[in-house]
Amino acid sequence: MRGRGGEDRRIATRTGSGPLPKPEPPTAFLKFPNVDDVIDELGNFIDGKRSISDIRDAVSAEFGPVALPVVVEYFERLAKAGAISLR
Numbered sequence: 752m753r754g755r756g757g758e759d760r761r762i763a764t765r766t767g768s769g770p771l772p773k774p775e776p777p778t779a780f781l782k783f784p785n786v787d788d789v790i791d792e793l794g795n796f797i798d799g800k801r802s803i804s805d806i807r808d809a810v811s812a813e814f815g816p817v818a819l820p821v822v823v824e825y826f827e828r829l830a831k832a833g834a835i836s837l838r
Contacts, residue, residue: 761837771829771835793806
């Protein structure tokens with residue numbers, strides 16, 4: 752559920768085991784020289800307890816500012832591929 756203040760409180764949960772597929776990242780991710788590391792870290796934080804906003808905050812602390820809409824777009828691509836569910 753999307754909250755106020757630009758938060759996205761939906762919880763991301765893996766639907767299977769093993770590595771996540773890597774759909775085409777949103778163009779805004781390409782500003783990171785280590786885009787693969789950013790994407791891998793987003794996946795590492797998916798635990799069924801953290802919200803999309805929580806995950807974005809953790810990855811931003813590690814790699815620098817990551818815009819929430821870009822993370823939401825990437826997670827929605829993962830959900831469309833059936834790799835995660837958002838609730």
